[in-house]
Amino acid sequence: MTADVLIVGTGLIGTSLALALEGQVDVALHDRDPGALAVALGRGAGRAWDQHEPARHAVLALPLSAIAPTFVVLHERGVAETWSHVASTQSAVQRDIETCAGDASVLCGSHPMAGSERNGPDAASATLFAGRPWVLCPSPTTSASALRATRRLAKLAGADPVELPAAQHDLAVALVSHLPQVAASALAAVVLAEGRKNPASLDLSGPGLQDSTRIAASDPALWTEILGHNARAVAPLVRALADELHRAAGVLDGLAAGTPAAAGTAEALTSGLRALLVSGNEGRRLVPVKHGEHDSAFAVVRVAVPDRPGQLAGVFVAAAEAGINVEDVRVEHLAGRPRGVIELLVPPSESRQAAAALTAAGWDVVG
Amino acid sequence: MTADVLIVGTGLIGTSLALALEGQVDVALHDRDPGALAVALGRGAGRAWDQHEPARHAVLALPLSAIAPTFVVLHERGVAETWSHVASTQSAVQRDIETCAGDASVLCGSHPMAGSERNGPDAASATLFAGRPWVLCPSPTTSASALRATRRLAKLAGADPVELPAAQHDLAVALVSHLPQVAASALAAVVLAEGRKNPASLDLSGPGLQDSTRIAASDPALWTEILGHNARAVAPLVRALADELHRAAGVLDGLAAGTPAAAGTAEALTSGLRALLVSGNEGRRLVPVKHGEHDSAFAVVRVAVPDRPGQLAGVFVAAAEAGINVEDVRVEHLAGRPRGVIELLVPPSESRQAAAALTAAGWDVVG
Helix, strand or coil: CCEEEEEECCCHHHHHHHHHHCCCCCEEEECCCHHHHHHHHHCCCCEECCCCCCEEEEEECCCHHHHHHHHHHHHHCCCEEEEEECCCCCHHHHHHHHHHHCCCCCEEEEEECCCCCCCCHHHCCCCCCCCCEEEEECCCCCCHHHHHHHHHHHHHCCCEEEECCHHHHHHHHHHHHHHHHHHHHHHHHHHHHHHHHCHHHHHHCCHHHHHHHHHHHCCHHHHHHHHHHCHHHHHHHHHHHHHHHHHHHHHHHHHHHCCHHHHHHHHHHHHHHHHHHHHHHHHHHHCCCECCECHHHCEEEEEEEECCCCHHHHHHHHHHHCCCCCCEEEEEECCCCCEEEEEEEECHHHHHHHHHHHHHCCCEECC | CCEEEEEECCCHHHHHHHHHHCCCCCEEEECCCHHHHHHHHHCCCCEECCCCCCEEEEEECCCHHHHHHHHHHHHHCCCEEEEEECCCCCHHHHHHHHHHHCCCCCEEEEEECCCCCCCCHHHCCCCCCCCCEEEEECCCCCCHHHHHHHHHHHHHCCCEEEECCHHHHHHHHHHHHHHHHHHHHHHHHHHHHHHHHCHHHHHHCCHHHHHHHHHHHCCHHHHHHHHHHCHHHHHHHHHHHHHHHHHHHHHHHHHHHCCHHHHHHHHHHHHHHHHHHHHHHHHHHHCCCECCECHHHCEEEEEEEECCCCHHHHHHHHHHHCCCCCCEEEEEECCCCCEEEEEEEECHHHHHHHHHHHHHCCCEECC
């Protein structure tokens, strides 16, 4: 028997892919950790691979450093006709594979833009890839059949295949994913150093610090590997951010030292600060918030509620009954405050109606 | 007639304070912008001040640079017995007041730790301060009666008065509020510069970039003033963050240039990267997420839903019916994905029950 697809590695991505393919093609699964394999099989993700059976296409859903060595061994054994991997950085992995395997024309690198801060088959979901970009990164030697098989896989998983050269993919993820990770970790590292000196400071913290350090909780082992593999693309961005902050520190130092005699200088320094904040506004407007739309595409309706069970449900029921299309929700809880503010993002054309309907239903709409 | 409290400035903070004091003490309101005053009065926040009537206590809820000049003029006219302001930075304002007024013993600086990215009386709420810290920053010359009146005001507003020297307050807000603002603005400025070169990169962005740039949308005029006034405390923190990022950029440069011959060096570099990520984990754990609790105090239940109206309401109704205590919610919308993942934060002891109840109610619990 020949499997349609062999998935090697039953972590979050491998298991989700198997679940997404279920019922469409015949999927064999393998993981060198029998426990992880058992969890994936228990979730109904394909059948166990007997380590001999050939496959039309094999996907290496493995940690970055395991991809090239695993490919060399299994390809040597003629396990599959075409191959792909799902690495979160592409150029370095491609280089490794070409170094180790010589000819790697049967393989196409790819990267589904979906994930979770949770890992492992437990966190897998059949719909993880639905509607998300799945970047295909053929190398100059990748065969047409390997590219075709990888594109088909992405489509079967419900994703949107996008072809990008490996170098361009790596630049893009360096900006939208790796730079924010380094920034959040560095900010949290400063919080650690300063918070140890003045622990009481953190009692005054609010949603700004919470949001900007959220991804600092990510797995250090995973991220050390990702950043190391994409170092060439990430380094200049981290340096650009550091330079921007050094300039800001210089401006702030100047303002701190300022005397009335240096009023002209103070004005120039203040302009520097304002320019940074204005650039920040403009940069933020480039970030897609939902479905490729941006902040300005939504209006915010704020409802103050006592901070106790059932309030969130109450607001949503009132909104649903009024036919309001709630696009997103943010809950602001502040340390020690016995109430919260629920922010509902709605289409601007519906915001007046939403505020009126919630007020009529007895909720405290605060603006 | 003598007003109990005169509030000068009917922006978000002044109007919210008036609403919070309503029914407890007699409040007179003033704003040099008649439009803003009218909105505040229209919301039921006290009565208009006739500009002659004296007050027991006056609160200056004004932009930072307007506090000292306004105090000098009104104090000269003997308007109030004691005074306070609600400035978001304290030392510079205190210095300005002492420079302009000579004796400022009738005044106590203070800072309610509450706000919104929205400004103006429209966004005001009677419960804005409830349960939040309200920092009192008496100077060495502040009289006991001015401190007492300011503390009473904070309590009447439902806040928790905390006494801190101005310098210590400024260090704390520099860390928990001003540094994250500069970091987010600088990150978004890099996104702007790079996004202009490669606009397609941003199509691949996800929740990490969204969260870490959210506050980059803040008002540049307001923040230029805040950062300028607290420059002395903010500058070293911004420099520490820049240094941390420069070190990271150096490590990444080293890894990008690395050759197999330099394997020992590569190991040292990788350790540097891992150390940063681990410090980030530890720093994040210091950040209170809700009621002074931290990330680890909650378990996450993830529900995948089709991304269409009514789904959020449905999940909350199911949770409420099962008696689940949903502490917080995050909605992950990814560009182009026709579904979303709703993350419910629940007490760890309730997470199994919550997952089971939602599954039983037909929802797709994904981990």
